[in-house]
Amino acid sequence: MLEKMKGGLVVSCQALPHEPLHGSHHMAAMARAAKESGAVGIRANGYEDIREIKSKIDLPMIGILKFNDPSYDAFITATKEHAKLVSDAGADIIAVDATARSRPVPFPELVVYIKQTLGKLVMADVSTWEEGVEAERVGCDMVGTTLSGYTEATKHRTNPDFELIETLVNKLKVPVIAEGGIRTPEQAKRAIDLGAFFVVVGGAITRPQEITARFVEGIKR
Numbered sequence: 322m323l324e325k326m327k328g329g330l331v332v333s334c335q336a337l338p339h340e341p342l343h344g345s346h347h348m349a350a351m352a353r354a355a356k357e358s359g360a361v362g363i364r365a366n367g368y369e370d371i372r373e374i375k376s377k378i379d380l381p382m383i384g385i386l387k388f389n390d391p392s393y394d395a396f397i398t399a400t401k402e403h404a405k406l407v408s409d410a411g412a413d414i415i416a417v418d419a420t421a422r423s424r425p426v427p428f429p430e431l432v433v434y435i436k437q438t439l440g441k442l443v444m445a446d447v448s449t450w451e452e453g454v455e456a457e458r459v460g461c462d463m464v465g466t467t468l469s470g471y472t473e474a475t476k477h478r479t480n481p482d483f484e485l486i487e488t489l490v491n492k493l494k495v496p497v498i499a500e501g502g503i504r505t506p507e508q509a510k511r512a513i514d515l516g517a518f519f520v521v522v523g524g525a526i527t528r529p530q531e532i533t534a535r536f537v538e539g540i541k542r
């Protein structure tokens with residue numbers, strides 16, 4: 322499965338409850354459009370969306386479950402229960418928050434559970450290269466730059482974080498996934514040229530409100 326994704330584009334099809342396109346019907350339509358135009362995989366959030374997309378579109382699925390619990394900071398598939406839901410929905414790869422922030426289950430325990438009990442691959446969503454090294458050490462199958470810019474320690478960084486992509490490629494043996502803030506085909510190509518295994522693009526393709534805002538701003542400027 323991973324060989325088929327190498328050098329390609331994964332489209333993240335996500336709309337949270339407050340977003341205009343929220344709903345698995347819309348997300349499955351986005352995923353279908355992505356597949357028709359050559360995407361090699363889909364990333365999606367939550368049981369309903371993952372299940373609906375998987376039932377309609379035959380592409381590898383990176384599944385997540387986003388949940389903000391006030392008692393800890395990690396928010397992407399941070400518990401075993403959430404990992405099981407994502408797995409039951411049909412995800413092939415489960416992406417997890419791998420940042421060095423507070424979490425409900427020790428990270429190595431979550432990784433072992435996903436790999437051994439659920440039998441799925443683990444993508445570690447990190448914000449720093451140190452977190453990437455730790456994720457590889459505890460057995461994650463791939464490391465993504467997803468959370469650079471989204472933690473207290475990295476909020477000063479701009480994305481796409483090409484420096485992080487490059488550093489992770491140099492330090493890790495597992496595939497490095499470029500994700501977060503990629504807005505143009507040129508940026509996606511640059512990430513691949515730096516050694517990213519595949520590229521994940523979300524908002525620039527599947528969040529029309531983001532795209533509209535950029536055009537409106539562009540006209541004002």
Ligand SMILES: CC(=O)N[C@H](C=O)[C@@H](O)[C@H](O)[C@H](O)COP(=O)(O)O
Nearest residue numbers: 333467471501502503522523524525
């Ligand atoms: C930080 C966070 O919550 N990231 C989420 C992770 O799944 C998604 O909201 C992003 O859309 C995804 O990572 C793709 O990134 P971008 O939409 O920038 O291309």
